[in-house]
Amino acid sequence: MTATQLQPFLEMRGIVKRFPGVLALNGVDLTVYAGEVHVLLGENGAGKSTLIKILSGVFPPDSGTILFQGRPVTIRNPHDAQLLGVSTIYQELNLVPDMTVAENIFLGREPMLLRRFGLVDHKLLVRQARELLASLNLQIDPQAVVKRLGIAQQQMVEIAKALSLNSRLIVMDEPTAVLTAHEIDQLFSAIAELKQRGVAIVYISHRLDEVKTLGDRATVLRDGTWVDTVRVADTSIDQLIRMMVGRDLMEKFPKIQVALGDEVLRVEQLSRKGVLHDISFHLRRGEILGIAGLVGAGRTEMARAIFGADPFDAGQVLMHGQPVDIKSPAHAIHKGIALVPEDRKRHGILAHLSIKHNITLSALGAFSRGGFINRQQEHTHAQDYAASMRIAAPDIERWVHYLSGGNQQKVVIAKWLSSQADIFLFDEPTRGIDVAAKVEVYQLMNELLKRGSAIIMISSELPEILGMSDRILVMRGGRICGEFLRAEATEENILDRALRGAPDNQSAMETNVTNGDMT
Amino acid sequence: MSNAPAGDIATQPAAATHSHRFVVMLRRLPWGRIGMPLVLIAMAVFFGTINPNFWSVTNLTNVSRQISVLALISIGQTFAILSAGIDLSVGSLLALVSVACAQGMLEFGLVGGIVVGVLAGCLAGLVNGILIAKARIPAFIATLGMLVAARGLALTLSGGLPIAGLPHEFLFIGAGYLGPFPVPSVIAAVAFVVAYVLLSRTRFGRYVYAMGSNEEAAVLSGINVVKYKIMVYVVSGLFAGIAGVVLTSRVISGQPTLGEVQELYSIAAVVIGGGKITGGVGGIGRTLMGVLVLGMLSNGLNLIQVSSYVQNIVVGAIIIIAVYIDLARERRR
Known part of the structure; x- marks a missing residue:
């Protein structure tokens, strides 16, 4: 990196932000140079989102x-940010689903035919969009309706839109959280192209491996304070983790082995036209059955x-x-x-x-008599669970809305612990939550196993699948196309099945690959 | 507190310390809880200062009687809006209930008529609920249809004419007293207590909030959303039924033209009190505040001789201001 000799594109100095009851940012600095990918690291609640929103x-x-190219500025609203060349791509994309790609890219800035009458020059609109997409090597039809695109392509549209706004700094908030491996590659090459053009990128991710591949420098935040800014190449993943959590993580995957018990669940030839085909498997007490596969492979559909x-x-x-005929979630x-x-x-x-x-929503029956809730019991119960799950909040009367992602996930899990279930379907249990919270979720799974529960864990993170599962099923195109025991599973053989299907009928399924979302 | 909100404090630090603390203290007050009662007190002081009659026992008794019908339908509306729905039919239901109640009374006697009236409200609510929960017609549309149809049914059943000849004892419900309290006010007060208990102490009440906050999550949490949604509209119909009977007694006849635009005032009462129109946030206490604001406003403006035309302008402005303040508060959080 030679960029350090230049004047920084963006400097944020001593940023403080207070919310009722919380000091979200306490004197945070961030310096970003043109053409660098600057990773923002920190656990949930560390202040990354707040910094980005400022x-x-x-x-x-x-x-x-806040200085832009050395000049102090005041950013009062998103429009100011846009004028300064800052675009932000949030996890929840800001596109209009029913409009076309071209219309989305130039929303509010449409080329006009007759300005006075507000007529949009449609041909020019499409042509400009096509040129823009081509310059980014994107194979997206400018006239496609956005809601018909995959998430990855929608993200590319956002990036194209950012470029068309002459953005010189693009903030990406966990862009890969919802992408498949192939889509991630696409995104990374788009990012490389942006760097070439001298665009600065502030990148937020919880996936430390991709931080290593992508990042030039990283700024680590913890509890609203600035910890350090480091060059990624000189820093190991373990060091980064230590900076984020402020201590060494004992183990990333605290897997325990529990003696397997009886079969608790058996699924036979479960099928749903166009979505699921002949799904059969069984699950035993004390077992974590990992379900791997690409996004759209039918894993969530199977769980539902x-x-x-x-x-x-x-x-x-x-x-x-015993055969059961489960008609509704209430019944289940x-x-x-x-x-x-999956979608918290x-x-x-x-x-x-x-x-x-x-926490108590699914278990109200246990605290009720004749429809009336015993509020004392309810309170004690919720208090116990919130404490044992270590949900970080001033009190349990607080709206869940105001919690960080990791804490929200803990609330959801606490709800299910309360319901006295013994078969748990976890769909992407650690998506979007920080390293320390992840370990807590894994430890919780262990607790469940010790209690005699059984777990099905759907996950797109292979290390997690490999680290926590006793047995692994791989799904592709609505089918189960592979099964591995913990000992024989590797990233390679799982990915191979997820991408290419079972060895005997790989060609037969090639046509099915992109058809995950049925409408 | 180094990050004081106002820049001018820095320029005169010594003098500002006290007032600064005061501002901070003010900001920390639980405005969500005390805001509306303060507004009510301010209004009462304002009207009472201009016209001392406002404070007379007769007048306050009158206000409580006048707002009882609106109070009853607003209670039902609270359930509908909390569950992320709406009940536009409650105004028309007043007319339908009134006609049903009067005809029932001529046929089956006093108690029979009251039962028929209340049941008519529940039944219409049941139809609303089935259309919304089972046929999945948006609540706005289903109850809009009911608004038009119920009015038509009331006019059809009555031939468009008032139904007179109701027993004299029936007057007790609309015009009688229990001790010093008008009967309609007592009915409304009891209804508030019952609704409060329903919403805050029962599973049904909790599920109403859950459906309103996030219906999909509620389904996945095992809540039988279809059943509880139907119950919401039956409850709303029930309260419209009770309100209709009270109103019928006050005019001591079945009237197919009662209750026009009352549904809009009931919605206004819910949102003025701080209920969120998209559901999940609000409560029976807040609705009570909204009803009191509307009731006191119309009474007070009458007493200080503001024309009813101008009153409408004021009420409209209040609705918008109340919601704006709520939104502004939410944005600040």
């Missing part, structure tokens, strides 16, 4: 200075079908050897099944309910 004008800092959230056409589910919960969903915000948390009410 930079992109969502809210102002309480104190501190077992949980009664989606119907299926054929096949059956047996619990403890009654039978002792829990589902920790949409399916997991009830944002405007308190921590307490979230």
Whole structure:
């Protein structure tokens, strides 16, 4: 990196931001040069999002200075940020789903045919969009409706949009969280192209391996304070982790072995037209069954079908050897099944309910008589779970909305622990939560196993699958195309199955690969 | 507190310390809880200063009687809005209930008529609930249909004419007293207590909030959303039924034209009190505040002789201001 000799593109100095009850940022510095990928690291709640939101004008800092190319500026709103050349690509993408790619890219800046009458020059719009996409080597049809694109392509559209705004600093907030390996490659080559053009990138990710491949420098935050800014090439992953958590993590995957017990769940030839095909497997007490596969392989759909959230056409589910006909999530919960969903915000948390009410929601029956809730019992119960899960919040009356992602996930898990389930379906249990919280989730799984529960863990993170599973199923195109025991599984053989399917019918399934989302 | 909100404090640090502390203290007050009661007190002081009659027992008794019908339908509306729905039909239901109650009373006697009236409200609510929860018609549309249809049904059943000849004892419900308290006010007060208990102490109440906050998550948490949604609209219909009976007694006849635009005032009461129109946030206490604001406003403006035309302007402005303040507070968090 020779960039250090130049004037920085962005300097944030001594940024302080206080929210009611929390000091979110306490004198944080961030310096970013043109053409570098600057990684922002820290656990959930460390202040990364707050810093980014200040930079992109969502809210102002309480104190501190921001310099662009040495010039002090005030960013009052997102428009100011845009004028300074800052674009932010959030995890929840900001595209209009029913409009085309071209319309999205030039939203609010459409080329006009007759300005006075507000007529949009559609041909020019499409042509400009096509040129822009081509310059980024993106194979996206400018006239495609955005909601029909995959998430990765939508992200590329956001990047194209940022470039069309002449952005010189692009903030990416966990862009790879929802991408498959192949899509991640696409994103990385787009990022390389951006660097070439001298665009600065502030990159937030929890995946430390990709930080190593991608990052030039990294700034680590912890509890709202600046810890260090380092050159990524000179720093090991372990060192980064230590800076983030402030201590050594004993183990990334604290896997324990529990003696396997009876079969608790058996799925036979579960099928749903166009989504799931002949899914068969079994699950035993004390076991973690990992489900690997690409996004869209039908893993979430399978979990939802077992949980009664989606119907299926054929096949059956047996619990403890008895066939069960689960018609609804309520029924599944009654039978002792829990589902920790993939999309925490949409399916997991009830944002405007308190921590307490979230935790007890599925177990109210246990604290009720004749429909009336015993509030004392409820409170004690929620308090116990919040404490044992180490949910970080001033009190359990607080809205879940105000918690960090990791704490929200703990609330969702606490809800299911309360429901007295003994079969747990975890769908991406550690997505978007920080390293320390991840380990806590794994330890929780261990506790469940010790209690005699059984776990199905869907995950797109291979290290997690390999680190925690006793047995691994690989899914592709709605089918199970591989099964490995813990001892025989490697990243290579799982990925091979996930990408190419089972050895005997690899060609037959080639056509099925992109068809994960049925509408 | 180094990051004081105002820059001018830095220029005169010594003098500002006290007022600064005061500002900080003010900011820390739980405005969400005490804001509306303070507004009510301010309004009462304002109206009472201009016209001391405002404070007379007769007048306050009148206010409590006048707001009882709005109070009852607003309670039902609270359930609907909390569950992320809405019930536009409650105004028309007042008319339908009134006609059903009067006809039932002529047919089956006093108690029979009251039962028929309340049941008519529940039944209409059940239809609303089934349309919304089972047929998945958006609540706005389903209850809009009911708004038009219930009014039509009331007019059809009554032939468009008032139904007179109701027993004299029926007057007790609308015009009688229990001790010093008007009967409608007592009914509304009891209804508030019952609704408060339902919402804050029962599983049903908790599930209403859960559905309103995040319906998909509620389903995945094992809540039978179809059942509880239907219950929400039956409850709303029930309270409209009780309100309809009270109103019928006050006019001592079945009237197919009662209750026009009352549904909008009930929605206004919920949002003025601080209920979120998209559901999940609010409560029966807040709705009570909203009802009191609307009731006191119309009474007070009458007493200080503001024309009813101008009153509408004021009420409209209050609705918007109340919601704006809520939004602004939420943004600051």
